[in-house]
Amino acid sequence: MSHKKQKQMQIKSKLTVENKLSITGWFFILPATLLIFAMSFYPMFKALYMSFRTGIGVNMEWAGLYNFTRMLKDKIFMQSVRNNFFYLIIQVPIMLVLAITLASILNNPKLKYKGLFRILLFLPCATPLVAYSVIFRSLFAIDGYFNTILLNFGILSKAYNFLGHPTSAKIVIIIALIWRWTGYNIVFYLAGLQNIDPSIYEAVKLEGASKFQTFFSITAPLLKPMILLTSIMSINGTLQLFDESVNLTAGGPANASITMSHYIYNLSFKYVPNFGYAAALSYVILLLVAFLALIQMKVVDVRD
Amino acid sequence: MSVININKKTKSTQSLGVGTYTFLIVAVILSVFPLFWMVIAATNKSVDVISGTLIPGSNLATNYKNLIGSTNLWQAMWNSFKYAGIMTVLSLLVCSIAGYGFEIYHDKHKDRLFSFLLLAMMIPFAAVMIPLYQMVSEYGLLNSTAGFVLPTISTPFLIMLFRQNSRSFPHEIIDAARIDGLSEIGIFIRIYIPTQKAVFAAAVTVVFMNGWNNYLWPKIIMQSNDSISMPMLIAGLQSGYVTDYGVLMLSVLFCILPMLIIFFAMQRYFTQGITGSIK
Amino acid sequence: MKKILFTLACITIAASSLLMASGQKEATVDTSKSDELVVWLWDMGFNGATMQKAAEIYKEDHPEFNLVIEDQGDWNTLQTKLTTIASSGKLDSLPDILLIQDNAFQKNYMSFPEVFTDLSNTNIDYTQFASGKTGYSVIDGKNYGVPFDNGAVIFGYRTDILAKAGYTIDDFTDITWSQWLKQARVVLEKTGKPLLSAQAGSSDIINMMLQSAGASLFNTDGSPNIVNNDVLYKVAETYMQMLDDGTCIEATDWSGYTNSFSSGAVAGTMTGCWIAATIQGATDQAGKWKITNMPSLDGIPTATNYSNNGGSSWAVTSACKNVDLAADFFAMTFGSSMELYDAVAQNGVLGTYLPSANSSVYSQPNEFFSGQPIMSIITEFAGKVPAIEGGAYYYDARDAVCTAITQIQSGAVAKEAFQDAQDTVNFMMGN
Structure with missing residues (x-):
């Protein structure tokens, strides 16, 4: 046995089972990690560099922290931050509760036509944006279906311009978001529910627990990992909200419903492009989401 | 491997009341209305679509003829299918093993790395688009499937999905398998994957859908006529001075169909109990 | 361990070869020949x-x-x-x-x-x-x-509806906006139909009116010309007046806008000449339309009846x-x-x-537009459109003015709203 081999053997014997498993784990996560570093962190690093520069189009120069102080005076950006938080606080809880409720109904073995119900509830998130924005705008137009119904039932005496008023425009966006993304979240909860042993329910039922008790004492705690996933995803999605703002309300009326991502897109691709400033604003979104996600991970992501 | 016996189908646990059905049916009506509207729209003339008709028309054949005549529909369908399909396969491969790895072999360092990786999904895509384009263009991957999938094969979100789901995966099974002499990768492939059909089904559904609907990225890297994807085709239909809404909605129907098929095929794995028992 | 490495290597090779294959096949290298x-x-x-x-x-x-x-x-x-x-x-x-x-x-x-x-x-x-x-x-x-x-901007009218109010297309040709407002009120009173519709949150009408007087949102040096732009105030005043009168109604989006005249609810429309194709989509209205030039702004020396969109x-x-x-x-x-x-x-x-x-x-008559040779007419209009200071910050300024107009509609003071708009554009220009 060569000297080298001997040494290897020594090292090998030192490796405990724990260590071996840990190394195996590193190999499992390696490809994904490398790809994220190359395809996300590298461009993000470039964007960070860009956020310290300013200028028009390709004519950029070093600006230090100028972009970050400048944004404090940017009324449209401040408005967009407020809008995003309005959406976040109202939409995310409603949507997640709705999704869990529907998922547990859909998971009930007694439910008939399960497959059909599932696909019908999934339908909205498969609908391309074009169709859904045309439909929602026509639903809420002054002469749209919604106004017609309200007028016929005598709830309104005069048609209301839902997209023309700041608060109602934001509410239309929230309704649209709930409509579109509830089905998406149901998919994850349905998957998560498969790991819950049905006999647990049986046992609890024998003890005479009500549906609500069962839900809060069994379903919710066992779904905790999925709830963490979907809430981080939804917070991230809402703070990066783009499509609805662009297509449903065009940010209007008078920027009352514009989102941060919509504004960033305008700064890069609609207005005279200022990539430095746009990149700086992007990092604000990153920090906001990261902060919220960190709190959640700390609170929820604990192993028993 | 006879040690483990995961419970098979169990008897019903809860009965469903009228209230539950009513709630479900209301939810279903709300989510189906737009599809109903699109189907109606696809059979009507443009003028009737924008006037908000809810009555089926007789223009379906004409709309189809116009759609086929003015666009390369089947090419776009095939491209989208190819992009989304390849992305789904690669994504699931890379992310499922990573998510499993992050949870089953977790330690302080891996948890920290994972939190750090999460940052990657938190920046708006518009901010990283230009550097990404530089890379893809550098490697000659414009107009290619590789260029399309590379940035999104590995996503923190998908890794997290598998990581979170592995948390409720019974560790006793793994220990038993190790005693039986199965390698670590063997445990992943032969034990973990078969018992996690539900989460794989969910992942297939959403990854395929994200790939199929992705718009901003293909919009900049797909430049030649034969690399166009379905969302681009739909955008093109409303680009001119005149938009034919009947044709537009027909193209939208074509666009949702594959996603519904995928979902329908996958949803049967969302069945009560861990299905694939180990023999 | 070995097994893991082997499997990982296999996956990597499989994945990358898959990618390379698809990449090479499709990456068409543009060897553009000189012709x-x-x-x-x-x-x-x-x-x-x-x-x-x-x-x-x-x-x-x-x-x-x-x-x-x-x-x-x-x-x-x-x-x-x-x-x-x-x-x-x-x-x-x-x-x-x-x-x-x-x-x-x-x-x-x-x-x-x-x-x-x-x-x-x-x-x-x-x-x-x-x-x-x-x-x-x-x-x-x-x-x-x-x-x-x-x-080139055209103003299309439903002549059958104008006739009900006692007007012909000539009454709407080479007129000013004050004449238009007066006549449009009569039409609305007698037929119940507005003569114009606009897309809410879009400033197309504002821009067309501005350009018709050779005015723009920029000075010759490229700086924004909003808060002290007399033409803009006149335009805003005219636009608010027609909304107040109900002679112009706002639709929530583009399809709502086109539907307003396709459905016959609105008896006219004003925008770029390319709208002619959409107008002709409502085949049941053939022979009932005619086009003419747009009204000019009152009291502005440079005002014309021509613009561009x-x-x-x-x-x-x-x-x-x-x-x-x-x-x-x-x-x-x-x-x-x-x-x-x-x-x-x-x-x-x-x-x-x-x-x-x-x-x-071009001089062939168009049956839909009551036999008017619309292509010749439009080309003639195009030759009379005043050239304006475009400015690189066009979209920035247009959105800012749009916001201001919406604010004025909901009760803001014009001067303050335009000052805000000017500040916004200046902010954008400040890099």
């Missing part, structure tokens, strides 16, 4: 069909010539691509020719000057195009674009290896060929090439 031109555009039925016809015409004398048209979907997509490519410095992935929206021309030149090629010293005769049109693509006295389609121009990029060929192609087709303009007229494409007004095809 081939690649063009990026949107809207195949309109812009694409015109380019195809131009290529056919040019091919007659240059059989070796080859034009490759790559449809980019819509203008937003093309702009996003252009921005990304130009700012990533990969200029060689640009095509030879780009179609660019007129309003975005200055912005793109200012942001990415190295993308554009100067076409001044070529045999394209720019004097043959409407001056209001060429203005968009002239920067520092140099021509960077070849004018293409027409956005929309339109685009061709640009030759720096990636073009054969600029002479591109220039010659444009000179022989868009710059001189009556055959081209006659041929594409049936698609509803109207150029800004002035001599085409006399073409026999």
Whole structure:
């Protein structure tokens, strides 16, 4: 046995089972990690560099922290931050509760036509944006279906311009978001529910627990990992909200419903492009989401 | 491997009341209305679509003829299918093993790395688009499937999905398998994957859908006529001075169909109990 | 361990070979020969069909010539691509020719000057195009674009409804906005129909009115001209008046806007001439429409009855290896060929090439528009559109003014709202 081999053997014997498993784990996560570093962190690093520069189009120069102080005076950006938080606080809880409720109904073995119900509830998130924005705008137009119904039932005496008023425009966006993304979240909860042993329910039922008790004492705690996933995803999605703002309300009326991502897109691709400033604003979104996600991970992501 | 016996189908646990059905049916009506509207729209003339008709028309054949005549529909369908399909396969491969790895072999360092990786999904895509384009263009991957999938094969979100789901995966099974002499990768492939059909089904559904609907990225890297994807085709239909809404909605129907098929095929794995028992 | 490594290696190899295979197969290397031109555009039925016809015409004398048209979907997509490519410095992935929206021309030149090629010293005769049109693509006295389609403003009316109120199209020709407001009130009273509709949150009408008086949102030095712009106040006042009167109604989006006149709820519309195709979509209204010019602003010395909305121009990029060929192609087709303009007229494409007004095809009566030769009329209008200061910050200013108008509608003081708008544009200009 060569000297080298001997040494290897020594090292090998030192490796405990724990260590071996840990190394195996590193190999499992390696490809994904490398790809994220190359395809996300590298461009993000470039964007960070860009956020310290300013200028028009390709004519950029070093600006230090100028972009970050400048944004404090940017009324449209401040408005967009407020809008995003309005959406976040109202939409995310409603949507997640709705999704869990529907998922547990859909998971009930007694439910008939399960497959059909599932696909019908999934339908909205498969609908391309074009169709859904045309439909929602026509639903809420002054002469749209919604106004017609309200007028016929005598709830309104005069048609209301839902997209023309700041608060109602934001509410239309929230309704649209709930409509579109509830089905998406149901998919994850349905998957998560498969790991819950049905006999647990049986046992609890024998003890005479009500549906609500069962839900809060069994379903919710066992779904905790999925709830963490979907809430981080939804917070991230809402703070990066783009499509609805662009297509449903065009940010209007008078920027009352514009989102941060919509504004960033305008700064890069609609207005005279200022990539430095746009990149700086992007990092604000990153920090906001990261902060919220960190709190959640700390609170929820604990192993028993 | 006879040690483990995961419970098979169990008897019903809860009965469903009228209230539950009513709630479900209301939810279903709300989510189906737009599809109903699109189907109606696809059979009507443009003028009737924008006037908000809810009555089926007789223009379906004409709309189809116009759609086929003015666009390369089947090419776009095939491209989208190819992009989304390849992305789904690669994504699931890379992310499922990573998510499993992050949870089953977790330690302080891996948890920290994972939190750090999460940052990657938190920046708006518009901010990283230009550097990404530089890379893809550098490697000659414009107009290619590789260029399309590379940035999104590995996503923190998908890794997290598998990581979170592995948390409720019974560790006793793994220990038993190790005693039986199965390698670590063997445990992943032969034990973990078969018992996690539900989460794989969910992942297939959403990854395929994200790939199929992705718009901003293909919009900049797909430049030649034969690399166009379905969302681009739909955008093109409303680009001119005149938009034919009947044709537009027909193209939208074509666009949702594959996603519904995928979902329908996958949803049967969302069945009560861990299905694939180990023999 | 070994097994794991082996499996991982297999996966990596499989994945990368899959990627490489698909990458190599599809990555078509553009070995553009010297007699081939690649063009990026949107809207195949309109812009694409015109380019195809131009290529056919040019091919007659240059059989070796080859034009490759790559449809980019819509203008937003093309702009996003252009921005990304130009700012990533990969200029060689640009095509030879780009179609660019007129309003975005200055912005793109200012942001990415190295993308554009100067076409001044070529045999394209720019004097043959409407001056209001060429203005968009002239920067520092140099021509960077070849004018293409027409956005001359027309005001279309339902003559059957005007007749019910005792008016003819002549009562609405060469008038001022105060006359229009008065007559529109009569029409509304007698028939219950507004004469105009607009898309809420879009400032098209505001911009058309501004340009009709040769006014713009910018001073000659490029600084924003909003809060002290007398014409803008007049425009805002006129627009608010018609909304108050109910002679103009707002629709929530584009389809709502087109539906307002297609359904017959509104008896007229004012926008770029390309709307004619949409108007004609309502076949049941054939013979009931006529077009005329727009009203002029009261009390403004420079006021005219002509304006522009929309339109685009061709640009030759720096990636073009054969600029002479591109220039010659444009000179022989868009710059001189009556055959081209006659041929594409049936698609509803109207150029800004002035001599085409006399073409026999253009003077043919259009039955839908009560026998009016609308193409000749529009080309004539196009020649009278005042040229204005476009400005690179066009979209920034347009959105800011739009916001101001919405605020004024909900009760804000005009001066304050416009001051805010001016501040916003100044902020954008401050980098």
